[in-house]
Amino acid sequence: MTAKADPAPNPHASAEQVEAAWQDPKLANVLYHDWEASTYDEKWSISYDERCITYAVDRFRLAAGDVGPYEHALELGSGTGFFLLNLMQGGVASKGSVTDLSPGMVQAALRNAEHLGLDVDGRVADAERIPYEDNTFDLVVGHAVLHHIPDVSAAMREVLRVLKPGGRFVFAGEPTTIGDFYARKLGQATWWLTTNVTKAVPVLNSWRRPQEELDESSRAAALEAVVDIHTFDPDELERTAVRAGAVRVRAVTEELSAALFGWPVRTFEAAVPREKLGFGWAMFAYRTWQRLSWLDEQVLSKVVPRNLFYNVLIAGTKPV
Template sequence: MAVPADPPPVVDATAEMVAAAYEDNKLAQVLYHDWEAQTYDDKWSISFDERCVEYARDRFEAIVGDVHEPLPYATALELGAGTGFFSLNLKQAGVLDEVHVTDLSPGMVEAAKANAEALGFTVQGRVADAERIPYDDNTFDVVVGHAVIHHIPDVEAAFREMLRVLKPGGRFVVAGEPTTIGDWYARRLGQLTWKATTAITHLPPLRDTWARDREALDESSRAAALEAVVDLHTFDPADLAAMAQRAGAVDVRTRTEELTAAFLGWPIRTFEAAVKPGVLGWGWAMFAYGSWKRLSAVDRLLARAVPARFFYNVGITGVKPS
């Protein structure tokens, strides 16, 4: 196994670098995710408690299905780890043992390592491009990712790299990727909610209590503009499976989730981002999570009749031939 190097310091973006990012997607990915690293967990309600441990474990199990492989996987690599949401919660769930995290963003690697340390364990972290993973062949028992491959320019190359670093018989599991139809309606729901919320909260009766200040809104707008640059793909489940098979994976399967849950979840997430931090409280968080869980149960029933391409999230798993 290649020896992980300490990640370089977080990039301090200049105006010139931000302008250049619109022409250089790799730079855009680094700048945007470095920018997001310090607030990402709050933005997406990420935690490392039972709520998110259960969520991560359930996503993993739903994608893998009825395959009974011994747990924990001894060596695991997370690609595009962000702040470590997927791998660290899977480790707490007993699914993973030794964890290595990688991300193109130095800021995200540092955040994931800090989150692991706060949980009482250590992970190895490297700044790495998923199209050229800096680990030796046949290194890992499992490669995981969450909401990552839609950021990668050459997704098929990333699948080939996952298979290269996996041991024979090893598995990759990627969750939380946007479907083409799901992304279409989610973005429109988000745009409508943002416009309505910012308009209403800036009315005089609510402005002091609910409205985010103008500087925060301007920064959110700048982040949203760069987000449109770093979100490169949406997926049709069948096309995604074919891509992994062309890369050399066997036993490939996809699983879609969130239909009614997405129609609720995207307005909720957008509303939370549009109001002043701290005004909603724990009761709101429990309402939002409980509502999402109930609608997710409805969606599991709808999956028997509704075509997979209409759901918002798609996950995929495959195995390296023995």
Template sequence: MTAREPHTDTAASTAPSDPAPRPHASAEEVQAARSDTKLAQVLYHDWEAETYDDKWSISYDQRCIDYARGRFDAVAGSEALPYGRALELGCGTGFFLLNLMQSGVAATGSVTDLSPGMVKVALRNAENLGLDVDGRVADAETIPYEDDTFDLVVGHAVLHHIPDVEQSLREVLRVLKPGGRFVFAGEPTTVGNFYARWLGRLTWEATTRTTRLPFLADWRRPQQELDESSRAAALEAVVDLHTFDPTELENIAVAAGADDVQAKTEEFAAALLGWPVRTFEAAVPAEKLGWGWARFAFNGWKSLSWLDENVLHHVVPRGYFYNVMITGTKPDTGAL
């Protein structure tokens, strides 16, 4: 093994040494980030932090509690619940861990993210929900907690942002207790990412072009907001580093040292609806989309997710689905 810097545990807030969020990146910073992926991660996610929950329709009510718990149970099951202490890696606004904690998956939690803005929002969300959660700004390749600290490590849409996924999973296994489990969900498959990106681009172009027409002018966002969204999209292309074939992702986890590795995929028909819907929502003023639109989007996603799970999973190869989830455990050598 190579020598490590000492890992330190933390109190229930960001440490004084943690950097402050930078919510607005300049054009010069965006240009510099094109050749520095970790700077890009910080700039993009600090930029998105305060509006991220709205952008992705994230909430901490029963709708998203059920969604998060459904992803967890689909790949890991519910037999070992509840876990004691859980860590969310690349926490964003805390969506996955906080909703899992509300569903009874874990008693206490910790959040880490490379983005100070995301850690700030995640801790604020945890406080508002009355959950026992601490947090740190941290690199997923060098997790700042001691060996054998956590019973569970989770993440949602994070692995594809990490330069060295295998090294990060080694760190996950290091901070897990023997027999502890990791669950990562919401990762893009290679095929799914291809069609999702094209659907998003086509929807953006069609919407922004159409709303230039005079009689649709009130459906057009201010040009400044559209320009900022385009700059954010430019950074997004830099921060999304990987897509995954499910079998290759399983092999990475095994190479990192995990046991009981299993990947599952979801969202084929649901993704074909979801990506145009989300892109359209980002391109028009929020006040134009009322409760009827939200009900259409959510019920449409639910119906197509049912079709995916009950029909298409039996006939479509798993690599064609948009999302891949993976779980595994830390070897429990003491049990031998």
């Protein structure tokens, strides 16, 4: 039987498709992420060098307690491949497979893997019905994906199905319920302030992105209300994984002061022309985020309840 070809990317959705997406979160995810695929790495300052390799490996170690190595790893909701490709470069896995609902994201991830010389294949796939056989992978990973999946419990069961006995899963970058609330409020306030000040103050007009770009960003932000389905309580996320059949399950959280700084910075960067900021700004933002992340991990995590932090990470194992 001939394998069914993956669908082509659709970076320019019609008005009818966008209207339908408001009632269909999976379609919304496809349209939104196909639209973002070509600019996603730039938007989120994603790279495949030492900076992001270190970030990815550190997130993995924080969640899992080790860094492998693992033979064959699958990434769910891979986007452009940020998490898996940087983990592979960091020696966590030697062979990779990427899946995403968005054809544009799968294509971007495979292009990035080819450019990096990594052994990676890819499929357009639903995380609730992973198109691989039982007991295929030594490791399943994801970054900022679980909150997009309508049925997280079904996805967890699928993850355990495709893992080999004793295999590990690690998911990072998921929003906590409290963290998502304050991050969104900070982002909305920063967007409103930046776009209005750069419009109202003539000397700052050159810092305002063209109106058509701002309108497009606003439309994309509106779709986020559909594609961002869940926020998580760390305790409940652990219970979800255990109910799916996982063992040695552990959730940890990170980013409190780093999130309070980072979300306004990211929003400001999205609201002004990138060329206005330059390398000096990028290094200031990154170094400040690093220092605040250290503060969160070494000091605040010891005294602040974990559900107040922005990110939750979870790891677990398939029973032998």
